[in-house]
Amino acid sequence: xxxxxFLLLCSLLFAHxxxxxxxxxxxxxxxxxxxxxxxxxDSSAPVVATHVWYRVGGYHExxxxxxxxxxxxxMSFKQSPAWEPDDFHGLIRRHGGRSSGFTSTWYTGYFAxxxxxxxxxxxxxxxxxxxxxxxxxxxxxxxxxxxxxxWRLRDNRATSRLWTDFDAAAFQANPQRNPVIGWPDDIRNxxxxxxxxxxxxxxxxxxxxxxxxxxxxxxxxxxxxxxxFDRLKGRPVPVADFYDIxxxxxxxxxxxxxxxxxxxxxxxxYRMPGRRDTTDYHAAAVAAAVLGxxxxxxxxxxxxxxxxxxxxxxxxxRAQSDPGLLVISVTPAxxxxxxxxxxxxxxxxxxxxREPVAERELERVRNALAADAVFDRDxxxxxxxxxxxxxxxxxDWREYxxxxxxxxxxxxxxxxxxxxxxxxxxxxxxxTLLPARDLLPRTVERSKDETDG
Amino acid sequence: xxxxxxxxxxxxxxFAVPSLPVYxxxxxxxxxxxxxEDHSVPAVSMRLVSRSGATLDPGGRSGTANLTARxxxxxxxxxxxxxxxxxxxxxxxxxxxxxxxxxxxxxxMTLSEYLDTALTLLAEAARSASFPESEFERERALTLTRARxxxxxxxxxxxxxxxxxxxxxxxxxxxxxxxDTADLPGLTPDxxxxxxxxxxxxGNCFLIIVGAVEREDLLGRVRSLFGDWPASARxxxxxxxxxxxxxxxxxxxxxxxxxxxxxxxxxxxxxSVFDTDLQAARLMSFVLGGSAIASRLGESVRVEGGLAYDxxxxxxxxxxxxxxxxxxxTADPAEAIRxxxxxxxxxxxxxxxxxxxxxxxxxxxxxxxxxxxxxxxKLRELTFxxxxxxxxxxxxxxxxxxxxxxxxxxxAAARTRLCPDDMLxxxxxxxxxxxxxxxxxxxLEE
Numbered sequence: 001x002x003x004x005x006f007l008l009l010c011s012l013l014f015a016h017x018x019x020x021x022x023x024x025x026x027x028x029x030x031x032x033x034x035x036x037x038x039x040x041x042d043s044s045a046p047v048v049a050t051h052v053w054y055r056v057g058g059y060h061e062x063x064x065x066x067x068x069x070x071x072x073x074x075m076s077f078k079q080s081p082a083w084e085p086d087d088f089h090g091l092i093r094r095h096g097g098r099s100s101g102f103t104s105t106w107y108t109g110y111f112a113x114x115x116x117x118x119x120x121x122x123x124x125x126x127x128x129x130x131x132x133x134x135x136x137x138x139x140x141x142x143x144x145x146x147x148x149x150x151w152r153l154r155d156n157r158a159t160s161r162l163w164t165d166f167d168a169a170a171f172q173a174n175p176q177r178n179p180v181i182g183w184p185d186d187i188r189n190x191x192x193x194x195x196x197x198x199x200x201x202x203x204x205x206x207x208x209x210x211x212x213x214x215x216x217x218x219x220x221x222x223x224x225x226x227x228x229f230d231r232l233k234g235r236p237v238p239v240a241d242f243y244d245i246x247x248x249x250x251x252x253x254x255x256x257x258x259x260x261x262x263x264x265x266x267x268x269x270y271r272m273p274g275r276r277d278t279t280d281y282h283a284a285a286v287a288a289a290v291l292g293x294x295x296x297x298x299x300x301x302x303x304x305x306x307x308x309x310x311x312x313x314x315x316x317x318r319a320q321s322d323p324g325l326l327v328i329s330v331t332p333a334x335x336x337x338x339x340x341x342x343x344x345x346x347x348x349x350x351x352x353x354r355e356p357v358a359e360r361e362l363e364r365v366r367n368a369l370a371a372d373a374v375f376d377r378d379x380x381x382x383x384x385x386x387x388x389x390x391x392x393x394x395x396d397w398r399e400y401x402x403x404x405x406x407x408x409x410x411x412x413x414x415x416x417x418x419x420x421x422x423x424x425x426x427x428x429x430x431x432t433l434l435p436a437r438d439l440l441p442r443t444v445e446r447s448k449d450e451t452d453g
Numbered sequence: 454x455x456x457x458x459x460x461x462x463x464x465x466x467x468f469a470v471p472s473l474p475v476y477x478x479x480x481x482x483x484x485x486x487x488x489x490e491d492h493s494v495p496a497v498s499m500r501l502v503s504r505s506g507a508t509l510d511p512g513g514r515s516g517t518a519n520l521t522a523r524x525x526x527x528x529x530x531x532x533x534x535x536x537x538x539x540x541x542x543x544x545x546x547x548x549x550x551x552x553x554x555x556x557x558x559x560x561x562m563t564l565s566e567y568l569d570t571a572l573t574l575l576a577e578a579a580r581s582a583s584f585p586e587s588e589f590e591r592e593r594a595l596t597l598t599r600a601r602x603x604x605x606x607x608x609x610x611x612x613x614x615x616x617x618x619x620x621x622x623x624x625x626x627x628x629x630x631x632x633d634t635a636d637l638p639g640l641t642p643d644x645x646x647x648x649x650x651x652x653x654x655x656g657n658c659f660l661i662i663v664g665a666v667e668r669e670d671l672l673g674r675v676r677s678l679f680g681d682w683p684a685s686a687r688x689x690x691x692x693x694x695x696x697x698x699x700x701x702x703x704x705x706x707x708x709x710x711x712x713x714x715x716x717x718x719x720x721x722x723x724x725s726v727f728d729t730d731l732q733a734a735r736l737m738s739f740v741l742g743g744s745a746i747a748s749r750l751g752e753s754v755r756v757e758g759g760l761a762y763d764x765x766x767x768x769x770x771x772x773x774x775x776x777x778x779x780x781x782x783t784a785d786p787a788e789a790i791r792x793x794x795x796x797x798x799x800x801x802x803x804x805x806x807x808x809x810x811x812x813x814x815x816x817x818x819x820x821x822x823x824x825x826x827x828x829x830x831k832l833r834e835l836t837f838x839x840x841x842x843x844x845x846x847x848x849x850x851x852x853x854x855x856x857x858x859x860x861x862x863x864x865a866a867a868r869t870r871l872c873p874d875d876m877l878x879x880x881x882x883x884x885x886x887x888x889x890x891x892x893x894x895x896x897l898e899e
Contacts, residue, residue, distance in 0.1 A: 044493030045826035077746070086756050089747035094812045096819010113823050142759025150762035152714040153782055158605050260711065263602040294542045304591060311591075311598040331598050364543050371545025371564055377494050379827035441710040441883065 021401045022383060027218040028397075031225075033234035034206030038387050038397060039221050040213040042380035046115060048214035049381035050122035052130070053109040053388040056202035058180045059322075060240045064189070067182015068198050070103040071147055071190050076110075076199070077101065078139040082128030085139070095121055103180055106320055107392035108202075113381055116215040120224055126210070127228040130203055140192040148188070151181050158259040158433055166267050166431035169255040170325055174246045206234035209391045213384030243274055243322050253429045258436040264335045265433040268345055269325035270423045272317055275394060279410075281319070282403065283418035284326050286410045288315040289365040290357055291348060292328055296364060298348050303330065309337040309344070320393040326423070335434055346425065353419035356412035366408045373404055475835070476668050477845040482684040484655035486675055487845055489663040489831050497568050497664035498828045500560035501525075501579055502836055504659070505652035505688050507554045508625040508773065514644055516632015519552035520592060521645040521653070525559040526550070526574065527588040530581035534588045537574060546571055552630055555772045556840045557652075560832065565665045569674065576678035579658065582649055589642040597637045600629060607709070607716040607881050608780070614705065615718045615879045618897065619776055621696045626775060654685040659839050663831045693773055698722050704878040705897040706886040715786040715882025719793065720778040721872045723768040726841050733858055733866040734768050736813040740805040740863070741796060741871075742766030742779055743813075749800065753792045754781060760789045766797075768870070772841070777870065786880055787890040798873035804864025813863070818852040 027039040057069050077088045084091075092099045092112060099112035099122075110129065112122035154160040164179050171177035181187070210229065212221055249271060272284045292299045292315025303310040315328045328345060332338050376382055387397040474490040503522070510517045526541070526548060527534040541548055544567045550559040559578065563571040603609045613629075620626045632640070660679070662671055698721060724734055742750035742765045754764040761783040769775025779797070783789045805813070825834045825848060838847035880889060886896055 042493065044491060045822070047823055047826045086746070086752070089744060090812060093744075093747055093816040093820075096815050098820050098823055113820075115819055115822060118819075142757065145759030146755055146762055149714060149760070149783060152784060153762055155713050156607055159602075259605075260709075261602075261605045263598050263605065295538045296542045308591075308594070311595040331595075331602075333594065333598070367543060367545040369545075371496075371547075374494055374496050374564055375547065375562060375828075378496060381826070436711070439709075439711040 022377065022387075023398065023401060026387075031205060031229060033230070033232055035229055035232070035234065036209040036391060037225055038209065038211045038391070039216060039218045040211065040380065040383055040387060041216060041218065042213065042377075042383065043215045045380070046117075046215050047113060047380065048116050048119035048122075048212060048216055049111055049113045049384045050119060050126065051109060051111045051211040051213070051384045051388045052126040052208055053107050053211075053392050054202055054208045055107060055237070055392050056207065057103055057107050058105040058178050059175045059242070060202070060238075061175065061178065064186060065194065065198075066178040066186045067147070067180065068186075068190060068195060069108050069202075070181055071144070071187070072195050072199050072202075073101045073103045073108050074143050074147060075135055075140065075195055076129050076133050076203075078143070079134035079136065080128040080132040082125050082132065088125065091121075091125070097121070105176055105180055107389070109385075109388060109392075111381070111384070119212075119214070119216075123224055123228040127232065130205065130208065130229075131232050133199060133203070135192055135196040135199070137192050140195065144187070144190055147181070148184075151184055151187060154179075154181065158257070158261045159265060161259060162257045162265055162267065162431055162433040165255045165257050166269065166429065169253050169431065170269050170429040172247055174242050174322055176322065176324065202237055204235050204237070205229060205232050207237040209388050209397075211384045211387045213387070214380040243276060246323060249427050251426050255429070255431045257431070257433045259433065260439055261433055261435050264332050264338065264435070266330040266332055266338055266341060267431040268328040268330070268342070269318075269429045269431075270349070271427040272319050272324055272326040272422055274319055274323040275321055277323075278406065279414055280418045280421060282406045283410050283414045284317045284319070284422070285407045286357075286362065286365055287352060287415050287418055287423070288317050288326050289368070290361055290415065291315045291352070294364070294368070296361075299328065299345065302344050302348060303341060307340070307344070309333055309341050320389075325429070338432060342430065349419065349423045353416060353423060355416070357415050359412070362410075362412060362415075369404060369408055473848055475845045475848060477839075478668075478672055480655065480676060480680055482655040482680065482682055483687075484679050484682065485659035485839065486672065487659060487661045487835050487839060488666065488668045488671055489661070489835065490666060490668060491663060491828070491831070492665045495565040495665050496562065496828070497565055497571070497662065497666055498560060498562040498832060499572060499575055499663075500558050500661045500832050500836065501575055502556050502558040502659050502661065502840065503653050504556055504657050504840060505648075506552050506556045507628065507630040508691055508693075509652065509688065510625070510628065511644070513636060514640060515628035515636040516596060516640060517644050517648045518557045518652070519631045520589070520596065520640065521648045522550045522552050522557035522559050523596070524584050524588055524592050524645060525578045525582045525649075525653075526561075527592070528583040528585040529577040530583060531577050532574075534585060537578075540570065540574065544570065554625060554630055556836065558836065562828070568666070572674060572678055579653055579679070580682050582653075584642045584645050584649070586642050589645065593637055593640060596632055597634065600632060600634045600637060603629075604634065607712065608782075610707065611716045611718045611879045611881050614707065614881075615720070615778070615877060616776070618703075618705065618879065619696070619698065619720075619722065619877055624693060624696060625691070625773070626771075652688055655679065655682045656685040657688045661832055661835050661839070663828050663835075690772055696722075698875065698877075700875045702874070702876050702878065702891065702894045703897055704880070704886070704889070704891050704894045705899060706884060706889060707879070707881040707899050708883070708885055709881055710883050712881070712883045714782055714784045715880050715884055717781045717783070717786050717790060717878065717880045718778055719790065719876055719878040720766075720776050721875050721877060723775050723777040724870060725774045726770045726772060730862070730866050730870070731768075731770070732854055733862040734870045735770075736810070736817060736855070736858060737800065737805060737863040737866045737870070738766055738768055738777070739813045739816070740809045741800045749796045750779065750793055753796055754783075754789050758788065758792060760785050760792070764789070764793070786882060786884065787888060790878065790889065790891070794873060794876070797871055800867045801871040801873050804867045805860060807860050810858070810860040810863055814855055814858060817855045821848075821851055821855075
């Protein structure tokens with residue numbers, strides 16, 4: 001039996017290639033008003049997921065208005081001609097559906113999942129959200145308090161606070177430095193009219209993608225889409241492009257967060273290129289996998305198995321569009337281990353730029369990417385989400401297919417070149433979460449009376 | 454299972470539930486095999502479940518069931534942990550394992566072409582896991598760190614305190630499913646070896662396979678790998694002595710001056726997954742607080758009051774009777790608690806409206822199939838159905854059970870299962886007890 005396993009491993013060749021593509025199941029077109037429509041057919045379950053995503057998020061927000069996209073997302077559930085005030089979720093539930101909204105640095109997204117015999121309701125509701133949201137002070141003031149409470153939730157979580165401070169240190173000019181929920185003072189200063197103006201600017205068909213994924217027939221879907229969305233007017237939206245805005249980094253940056261914690265954390269982020277630097281961008285994904293994805297990864301072996309300095313480690317590329325960070329996240333065994341962990345990470349990163357990665361390591365990474373692509377397709381809702389995400393971050397959902405093939409095509413020399421160019425000590429930001437020395441009361445927050453006006 | 458079409462008329466909306474390709478077979482040694490054929494992608498998921506979970510952790514050794522499951526694939530009589538990991542990661546197979554209170558599991562997700570490889574690994578692990586010392590130390594250290602990190606989160610602090618006060622120190626629900634920070638350092642490889650020997654055998658396990666397989670063909674493969682696993686009897690569920698829950702309102706305030714909001718948990722004893730009014734109670738609690746927006750608690754605390762981002766309530770769904778819990782995180786806990794108590798009392802006294810009942814019925818029946826459209830959802834629902842004895846027809850039975858519930862059923866559950874006058878409240882935050890406005894309360898010391 002053992003020998004059979006060995007032979008299997010040695011002879012393994014992935015020949016998936018074209019079969020990994022989602023393109024054959026897709027109908028893709030654009031309405032006259034600019035709305036991108038993508039229909040993805042998967043009839044394995046009588047379920048349809050409808051996604052509408054807008055190209056607006058933390059990236060598009062000026063200083064003083066951080067988090068306003070997130071606040072707009074909250075307000076977009078309040079009132080429109082298509083549902084009774086505050087009844088959006090109730091209406092969805094009465095029809096046996098599930099729905100939600102979310103905001104990120106790059107996009108604001110909404111989805112609803114229904115049984116295949118009643119999914120058209122999602123089109124009606126999302127068309128109304130796109131043009132007909134009503135913003136009143138009666139809704140706005142309590143909702144601003146809700147968002148403030150959401151901010152406090154994150155503020156009380158030690159790891160959330162570490163990520164906030166880490167991003168603010170790693171980026172100086174790129175809007176990725178701001179938390180998606182916004183800085184607390186900006187949240188206090190939102191006004192109803194500013195949120196409505198934000199909505200009028202960014203929510204329109206020319207700035208959105210509609211994805212219908214599941215048990216549908218494109219010829220039946222098209223007239224429904226036309227019925228709900230053709231009449232909406234598309235408008236050009238401002239172009240936000242800060243791809244090259246970040247100043248050169250001239251040395252390592254460190255940030256320390258001290259809160260009530262018994263388990264320290266360590267984040268190490270190296271500058272990595274954005275999507276426009278194609279080869280290095282995809283090499284970063286392979287480098288991250290070699291370093292810290294899976295138990296066979298180099299950092300897992302060194303930090304967890306061989307030395308026991310850490311209990312877990314993982315690494316991934318965090319750059320959806322603009323240049324970003326290759327992040328290595330470590331849970332140290334204890335705070336005293338952190339200097340030794342940092343040294344071992346530096347050693348392994350330097351080795352990546354010095355020696356070509358073994359073909360077998362690359363094959364492991366390629367096989368995992370191919371398998372994950374198949375697993376992704378297990379759920380039409382997830383595929384719909386990927387289509388919308390790639391469109392909002394790259395302008396073309398086909399990047400999902402292309403990225404997979406490009407990443408699987410990366411060779412040892414390209415990983416080494418990437419490591420030499422980017423994984424340098426002076427391009428590094430290090431964040432640590434450590435136990436607080438003193439647990440001090442919070443600075444008094446301003447009262448509601450001061451913030452509502 | 455014969456194909457059939459269940460049509461349910463639920464308040465004007467027809468919920469069609471087509472027959473599902475789900476099969477339940479038993480091997481001669483007692484191993485139950487559940488198969489869900491789904492050929493939509495060339496992949497197969499397999500989950501081996503032991504009907505023993507954290508409630509069967511030996512005294513002072515919480516975390517044993519969880520560590521046993523998590524280490525099952527880390528070394529066997531035939532292969533080292535290193536060899537298994539090499540195979541799994543090189544073939545792009547995903548692994549997952551863990552434990553709840555009532556069961557524990559180990560699962561693999563693979564491309565169809567490696568079905569035999571994955572099934573062989575799982576069978577070898579189930580039958581001959583060796584639990585090497587080095588792997589045990591690694592996994593225990595990881596689990597201990599995660600458990601410690603959990604304690605950094607205020608919700609863990611209030612939940613653990615609430616459970617201890619409600620169930621008492623000796624009840625299994627007072628212990629963390631994954632192991633307490635006090636117990637984990639004392640566990641040894643022999644603890645998991647003993648647990649494996651006692652709880653992972655064919656009479657106490659079931660195997661779920663979801664994906665691109667044909668039942669007959671699959672059964673042949675399963676029989677060849679698991680068929681001569683020596684037969685055994687099912688492990689009895691533990692009997693746990695009841696616990697006293699004194700009448701009245703009791704509360705504890707844990708002062709954390711550095712926090713910027715308070716975490717609140719309030720509730721009282723609930724029910725068991727085997728209670729006949731389980732589904733009525735679930736729908737009733739859904740109306741009361743099943744969502745931070747579209748529920749009575751959501752309307753009052755979040756939408757009208759602007760007091761919190763999240764507020765909700767639920768009944769634990771476990772074999773031993775659990776708790777009814779309502780939770781909220783807010784800078785104004787006094788007002789949030791007042792509103793939550795008001796809504797619990799209102800539901801207790803009057804039950805839901807017809808319209809609320811209809812919404813809950815439609816939501817549960819309509820959204821249920823959405824939950825198992827993915828492989829992970831199928832594994833979750835089939836595990837639940839088999840572990841608690843509802844059977845493989847549960848996926849099709851569920852909408853009918855829900856569709857028959859009336860407003861009166863939900864109102865009865867509210868009358869018998871909600872106890873607005875007997876409540877335990879635990880708060881952690883930047884406050885002292887006098888700020889909570891609880892005049893009718895017996896205070897429990899921190």
